[in-house]
Amino acid sequence: MNFLHLLARNRLALAGLIVMLLIVLLALITPLLPLADPDVTNTAERFKRPFEDNAMLGTDHLGRDLLSRLLWGGRLSLAVGFASALIAAVIGATIGIVAGFYGGRTDNVIMRGVDMLMAFPYILLALAIVAALGPGLINALIAVAAVNIPFFARNIRGVTVSIAHREFVDAARLSGMSDARIILTEVLPNVIPVIVIAMSTTVGWMILETAGLSFLGLGSQPPQADLGSMLGEARSALITNPHTSIVPGAMILVIVMAINLLGDGVRDALDPRLRSGALSRPMPNTLVRRKDPVPETKTDALLELNGLKTQFHSNGRIHKAVGGVGLCVEAGECVGIIGESGSGKSVTALSVMGLVASPPGVITAGAVHFAGQELLGAPYETLRRLRGDRVAYIFQDPQATLHPLYTVGRQLVEAIRAHHPTSRANAHERAVELLRSVRIPNAEMRIDSYPHEMSGGMRQRVGIAMALANDPDLIIADEPTTALDVTVQAQILSLLSDLQRERGLAIIFITHDFGVVAQLCNRVAVMYAGRIVEEGPTDAILNSPAHPYTARLMACVPELGRGRRELAAIPGLPPVLDMLPQGCAFADRCHRVQDACRTGNISLSAIDDERAVRCIFPETPAMDKAQ
Amino acid sequence: MTNALKVSELSKTFAVGKRLFGPPQAHVRAVQPVTLTVRKGETLGIVGESGCGKSTLARMLVGLLEPSGGQIEIEGEPLDTANPATFGRKIQYVFQDPISSLNPRKTIRQIMEAPLRHLHGMSKERRARRISEIFSAVNLREDFLDRYPHEFSGGQAQRIGIGRALAADARILILDEPVSALDVSVQAQVLNLLSDLKAKFDLTYLFISHDLAVVEAVSDRVAVLYFGSVVEIGPAEQVFSKPRHPYTKLLADSAPVVGRPLTAPEGRETELPDPLNPPGGCAFCARCPRALNECATERPALARDGSNRMIACLNPY
Numbered sequence: 001m002n003f004l005h006l007l008a009r010n011r012l013a014l015a016g017l018i019v020m021l022l023i024v025l026l027a028l029i030t031p032l033l034p035l036a037d038p039d040v041t042n043t044a045e046r047f048k049r050p051f052e053d054n055a056m057l058g059t060d061h062l063g064r065d066l067l068s069r070l071l072w073g074g075r076l077s078l079a080v081g082f083a084s085a086l087i088a089a090v091i092g093a094t095i096g097i098v099a100g101f102y103g104g105r106t107d108n109v110i111m112r113g114v115d116m117l118m119a120f121p122y123i124l125l126a127l128a129i130v131a132a133l134g135p136g137l138i139n140a141l142i143a144v145a146a147v148n149i150p151f152f153a154r155n156i157r158g159v160t161v162s163i164a165h166r167e168f169v170d171a172a173r174l175s176g177m178s179d180a181r182i183i184l185t186e187v188l189p190n191v192i193p194v195i196v197i198a199m200s201t202t203v204g205w206m207i208l209e210t211a212g213l214s215f216l217g218l219g220s221q222p223p224q225a226d227l228g229s230m231l232g233e234a235r236s237a238l239i240t241n242p243h244t245s246i247v248p249g250a251m252i253l254v255i256v257m258a259i260n261l262l263g264d265g266v267r268d269a270l271d272p273r274l275r276s277g278a279l280s281r282p283m284p285n286t287l288v289r290r291k292d293p294v295p296e297t298k299t300d301a302l303l304e305l306n307g308l309k310t311q312f313h314s315n316g317r318i319h320k321a322v323g324g325v326g327l328c329v330e331a332g333e334c335v336g337i338i339g340e341s342g343s344g345k346s347v348t349a350l351s352v353m354g355l356v357a358s359p360p361g362v363i364t365a366g367a368v369h370f371a372g373q374e375l376l377g378a379p380y381e382t383l384r385r386l387r388g389d390r391v392a393y394i395f396q397d398p399q400a401t402l403h404p405l406y407t408v409g410r411q412l413v414e415a416i417r418a419h420h421p422t423s424r425a426n427a428h429e430r431a432v433e434l435l436r437s438v439r440i441p442n443a444e445m446r447i448d449s450y451p452h453e454m455s456g457g458m459r460q461r462v463g464i465a466m467a468l469a470n471d472p473d474l475i476i477a478d479e480p481t482t483a484l485d486v487t488v489q490a491q492i493l494s495l496l497s498d499l500q501r502e503r504g505l506a507i508i509f510i511t512h513d514f515g516v517v518a519q520l521c522n523r524v525a526v527m528y529a530g531r532i533v534e535e536g537p538t539d540a541i542l543n544s545p546a547h548p549y550t551a552r553l554m555a556c557v558p559e560l561g562r563g564r565r566e567l568a569a570i571p572g573l574p575p576v577l578d579m580l581p582q583g584c585a586f587a588d589r590c591h592r593v594q595d596a597c598r599t600g601n602i603s604l605s606a607i608d609d610e611r612a613v614r615c616i617f618p619e620t621p622a623m624d625k626a627q
Numbered sequence: 628m629t630n631a632l633k634v635s636e637l638s639k640t641f642a643v644g645k646r647l648f649g650p651p652q653a654h655v656r657a658v659q660p661v662t663l664t665v666r667k668g669e670t671l672g673i674v675g676e677s678g679c680g681k682s683t684l685a686r687m688l689v690g691l692l693e694p695s696g697g698q699i700e701i702e703g704e705p706l707d708t709a710n711p712a713t714f715g716r717k718i719q720y721v722f723q724d725p726i727s728s729l730n731p732r733k734t735i736r737q738i739m740e741a742p743l744r745h746l747h748g749m750s751k752e753r754r755a756r757r758i759s760e761i762f763s764a765v766n767l768r769e770d771f772l773d774r775y776p777h778e779f780s781g782g783q784a785q786r787i788g789i790g791r792a793l794a795a796d797a798r799i800l801i802l803d804e805p806v807s808a809l810d811v812s813v814q815a816q817v818l819n820l821l822s823d824l825k826a827k828f829d830l831t832y833l834f835i836s837h838d839l840a841v842v843e844a845v846s847d848r849v850a851v852l853y854f855g856s857v858v859e860i861g862p863a864e865q866v867f868s869k870p871r872h873p874y875t876k877l878l879a880d881s882a883p884v885v886g887r888p889l890t891a892p893e894g895r896e897t898e899l900p901d902p903l904n905p906p907g908g909c910a911f912c913a914r915c916p917r918a919l920n921e922c923a924t925e926r927p928a929l930a931r932d933g934s935n936r937m938i939a940c941l942n943p944y
Contacts (some may be wrong), residue, residue: 167728170691171738171791174720176712176745189732340810456677485676485837490881490890497889512811515883542885556815558840560882561868565844566822569815573780 006269013265019258027075036065038072039223047241060230060244061237064223073225074251080141080219080226081207087145088206089199092152097191099153100160101183111157118150126209130218137226140219144209152198159194163187193270200263204256211252227252284384285354286310288363288377297369301328302506303352303391303474308366310344310351313359319577321347323530324366326604331473334500334507336521336538338514340553342574344530345510349476353387354378371473389419392467394477398459402451408435408462409447415469434465438495457488461495468499474506481516493520514557518542526550529575529585532604536611546607546618549586584615592617630703631667631799631831632688632718636660637697639683643903655902657683659856660697662929665799667702670825670832672846672863674839674878678902680855681835685801688833690714701799715746719792723804725784729776735787736772742795757794764824765790782813786820793824799831807838818845839882843867851875854900854910857929861936871936871943873915909941917942 008014036055042063050058050066057066099110117125129143163169164187172186207227213219214228222229227248234244295306310322322344329335339345350356352368352375368375370391375383395401403411412431413424422430428447435443438461451459460480467475477496481489497520500507509521517524517538524541526534526549534547545551555568572589575581581588583598590597596616604614638660644652658680665671675681686692688699690711699706701717722728729738739758743749749757762769765786776784785805792800802821806814822845825832836842842849843863850860851872859872870876880890900906900913909915912922919942929939 167722167724168730170686170711170720171722171728171788172730172741173691173711174689174715175741175791175795176715177741181745185733186730190730340812486839486881486883487676487877489883493883494889513883514885518885519883519887519889553812556811558838558844560840560843560879560884562843564846564863567815567818567844569819570812571816573782573813 003269007265010265010268012261013268016258016261016263016265019254020262023074023255023258024078026071027078030071030075033071035068035071038064038068038225040064041223047237047244050243057247058243060234061241064225066244066247069225069230070227070247070251073227073230073248074255076137076220076224076226077207077211077228077252078255080137080144080210081203084141084145084148084206084210085199085203087141088148088202089152089195091145092149093156093191093195095149095153096156096158097160097183097187100157101164101179101187103161103164107157111154114150114153117146118154122147123209123212126213127216127218130213135218135221137214137220137224140210140213143213144206147209148202148206151202152195155198156191156194159191160187163190197267197270200266201260202263204259204263207259208252208256227255282357282359284380285358286351286356286361286363287358288354290363290365290376292365294374294376295367297367297372297374299328300372301369302331302333302371303327303329303508304367304369305348305352306367306369308348308351308368309364310347310356311362311364313362317578320530320580321361321577322351323580325527325530325532327525327532327535329474329506329508331506332500332504333523334509334521336517336524337508337510337527338512338517338524339527340512340574342529342577343527345527346478348527349393349478349508349510351376352476353391353393354383355387355393385419388415388467388472389470390472391474391476392470392472394460394463394467394475394480396479396482398456398463399451401463402459404451407448407450408454412447412462412466412469415466419470430469431465434468435462437468437499438462438465440465455488456484457491460484460488460492464492464495464499468503471503472505474508476508476510478510479512480509482511482513489516496520514542514554526553529580530577531585531614533586533614534612535604540611544619546611546613546620547586547615548590548592548617548619551619552589552591592619629667630664631669631701632663632665632833633700633703634661634663634688635698635700636662637684637687637699638695639680639687639692640695653903656855656905657902658687659854661855661857663850663857663860665831665833667831668825668829669848670834670846672842672849673833673835673852674837674842674849675852676837676878678854679852681852682803684852685720685803685833685835688714688801689718689720691720712746715742715795715797717797718799718801719795719797720801720803721785721788721792721805724808725781725788726776726779728788729784731776734773734775738776738787739772739791739794742791746795761790761793764793764827765820780813781809782816785809785817789817789821789824793828798829799833801833801835803835804837805834806841807836814841821845839867839878851878854902854905856910856939857937858911858939859937860929861934865936871932871938872911872940873917873944874911876944877914909939917944 045059045063046061048055048059052058055065060066095110099107126143126147129146130139133139169182169186172182210219211228214226215232217232220226220229230248231245238245297304305325305327308322308325312319312321325348337345347356351363363376409431412434413427416427416430432443432447435447440446440458440461481492499505511517521538524538525532528549534550545554552570558567570589575585583600584602587593587597594617602614602616604612606612639658641655641657642651643655673681687694740754743754743757759769767786806817809817834842834845846863849863849866850857853874859875866875867879870879900910906912908923908925909927912918922941927939927941929937931937
């Protein structure tokens, strides 16, 4: 149902589907139609024009009824095309799955064989096969199928390799399944969509190839008609009686076109990457659709977020990823944003520079002021000038953010020259200096390394160097050390801390780790379900958390050096972001919950001149002691 | 006390740069010969950083990877084959990524039935009974059984993964980073469940993680792995609070702790040794603040230090 719905959204694919259904229907009912015998010659009646006498499409050079030959021939071409696609898919997929699943030497031997097959020009190979087997429709079918096996084998092998190394295959082995059973029940169901996609995009091609062989006289033998042989026989009368070639030619065009349009639609609807919206290229900055008046800036902070709301609109659902976040960052200050997955911390950070992908992201309310300038709704050119120059990002996975095909030096030079036109030599010198400043040993040599030649820690240093390239005022670091080992994390954190002090950088540090926040940040904001639930100086919050969520989250984190013990847990799960409850989002998991918590809008209110909490029954140090 | 698992001189070497004909270009020792015993009912924590060989070791222990040398004994019986089905009844594995360890195209029931059917050959009614027993043990509702893996949160999916491991009825579970893909608030739910199950079903755990605090909180003993070998092993409450091997100390000092000022516990330029070109002496020598001259040439053996700890170091703290 879902698949058909997706397919129907693509108008061209839908048109292809309708045309194909009509053609298949015609092919199926051909024997029932009152048609003239397609193979009976009547030379007296040759080369009749369409609609002359009772021949609707005219007759060919032997006086045979063209409509009848077209329908019978089309039926045959379709059958041969589908049959060869099916044969090629079954054999190719089997080869691909076996090679991909077993890997190693099996894979090597099989795939080199397939490579050899692919090294021949396909039509030459098909001709050679037909030459060896002799002309005839069945032999043409075998030839076309054989020629297309490598395509399937290679495609399917690639997918199988990635599936065979997934953990669920290991889990199946541990469940006592044999290899054959794993291939059939674990691997195959995950490969079938790829087989269908590959088939839907090649059937048209195979019909064309069969027609090609028949055209050369190697496929269907006279008097039997298929589209290719009709075209071949009409060749000599191309100028004098063009309708004899136009009729089968147009039919081939319509069939192949319809199948290809349909095939592309099937591929787009089935391919998970394309389905998730990767086909629609994101806009250069996040869509802003604010209905309420834009809040004015109240402070002279470097960065000020005011009532920011970012949502994801997809399939009629609205995910309220960020539901009204306000945050101030002063120059030279390090502010931590702490929260669990889905709390909206990364989306908040990306919204600052309009980096949330649209579609599906939409900023629906609020304002972001950077050095007094409103950024939401600012023209792309303004944002582009700020991105990477005044405001830079460091992401979690430097492997994913560095381009694998360019040396790190080249990428650094590009980052510098994007904002400050300078000679390549100057930029190169600056890049070496940057690598030195992030303490990469042997920077002159390392600048020519590719990202894959570096360790995770070294790559993250390059990521930091790139963020520093234009001496930004603000760095937004989104879990920069989560993917790193503890010893490397300690190095990177102390590096960031030094850089912040030396250069007077402001940093927004996003993390889920209280230890990291405690060591690095002056202030911290705790996020839950898209909103800040508590905000204030780091020490104060860590010493006496006011929001029950902060308190309970901190209790969950095991601390090193306390030995074996029972750990505290928060019961339940965070709320779903497209169905947020009334009142406090944490109410269902909270041990202090009361009826008042489940109604209205609970605001973030100050508890002293530095701290604020979004809770009507906050924890107090006195009450903690009483408990 | 009886041993649940005994590993002697277990090692793994990978060939690098394989060719169609002829020998590979080089060999990498992912796991140096390791000798370990896990007592019945114990939780042995294994910590180490990426590339230290902890996952390779774990995969050998369940037969997913054939060891290059050494022996695995489970409850006194040696297991020589690398057939996961033989291992499956005695020792099971809980994967790091709960979602990707469940086949996206199978229902939870199909996933849960696999070990019951293939390892124990149970009939349909017995399978259904056993699954409902297991599901109540891991606190999952039975109406989850007909759903598909993508409908579950990480914490629920991990409980399904644990349930599958329990279904095999093995006495030993290898937990390979079972909570590192989970949020902190959910992490504790899973860890506490694991501890309940252990008491209830009399299980033995091998708990692998890079998170020192988690390992310390759940383990009886902790083994620290560096560059494929065990450098220190001892009671959980002592290993990180009074580390003796310089690497253990470095790990303990690197973990970010609330209330401790930020310091880089070692020089910022250091990197792990190159596996293709392993150092001759102690693998940690180049990073070690207490290295002696002989550390560069002599490889220290894991030796008992007079108490209940074992250290592989010539100049321990």
